[in-house]
Amino acid sequence: MMEFDVNAVFLDLDGTLYRGNSPIEDAGQFVQILRKRQIPFLFITNNSTLTPSEVADKLCRLGVKAHTSEVLTSSQGVAAFLSHHPNATIYAIGERGLKQALVEHGFQLVDEHDAGLSVDQVDFVVVGLDRSFTYDKLKRAALYIQHGAKLIGTNPDLRLPTEEGLIPGSGVICRAVGLAAPAEPVFIGKPEPHLFEQAARLLNVQGAGIWAIGDNIETDIAAAQQLGYSSALVLTGYTNEGDIASSANRPTLVAKNLTTLARLLKL
Numbered sequence: 001m002m003e004f005d006v007n008a009v010f011l012d013l014d015g016t017l018y019r020g021n022s023p024i025e026d027a028g029q030f031v032q033i034l035r036k037r038q039i040p041f042l043f044i045t046n047n048s049t050l051t052p053s054e055v056a057d058k059l060c061r062l063g064v065k066a067h068t069s070e071v072l073t074s075s076q077g078v079a080a081f082l083s084h085h086p087n088a089t090i091y092a093i094g095e096r097g098l099k100q101a102l103v104e105h106g107f108q109l110v111d112e113h114d115a116g117l118s119v120d121q122v123d124f125v126v127v128g129l130d131r132s133f134t135y136d137k138l139k140r141a142a143l144y145i146q147h148g149a150k151l152i153g154t155n156p157d158l159r160l161p162t163e164e165g166l167i168p169g170s171g172v173i174c175r176a177v178g179l180a181a182p183a184e185p186v187f188i189g190k191p192e193p194h195l196f197e198q199a200a201r202l203l204n205v206q207g208a209g210i211w212a213i214g215d216n217i218e219t220d221i222a223a224a225q226q227l228g229y230s231s232a233l234v235l236t237g238y239t240n241e242g243d244i245a246s247s248a249n250r251p252t253l254v255a256k257n258l259t260t261l262a263r264l265l266k267l
């Protein structure tokens, strides 16, 4: 059996630690093992709707001990990505998680009812999942972009697996804005490298000793592969065993679940 260096773990949430509002049974124990072995890790999610403290609360409720400081969301990824533009004015289409991250980083947000602001004063249109998305928001975003604003998407996910089935993800909303403007969005979440790069800076780690663990071969594994990290695909969520052969991405390990993975990694 091969020996693996595990210097840090980037843990996906949806489909890896829980499904919707149901825990995946061995998630709490896996995180417990990481703590006991003192392996640095972060909970990393493309989901932009919740704040880090809400994500930590949800994990705790589902039996996975988690602290706010251990959570990295695509909304925080966007805020970090835009940190080179500290005085930027942003029109954000999204929910509390996105808006709070941007405000906490000192950005000026355009209010839905901002009178007096001219269309060319907006520097970025940032799009995350927004379950109150409207034609008016789409129109405003398109006009801001036509007057020079750049389009940033929290994450490219087109569909989200839920108890109801596959529902539209934030990538659909961002694509709609992109079609309307027209503009090509820059995405921050997985499979793009930005979120993992930010995580590596936060934990001060690099290279193949970093293990990205997730359920989606086209996002979690793709991002890891691009950055030269190791990766483990767990078959508890999005990707089925049958999808692996047809993907261009190759996880370092494939495991039925986190318990099996802990054994393969000798944790």
Ligand SMILES: [Mg+2]
Binding pocket: 012, 013, 014, 015, 016, 214, 215, 216, 237, 238
């Ligand atoms: Mg997932």
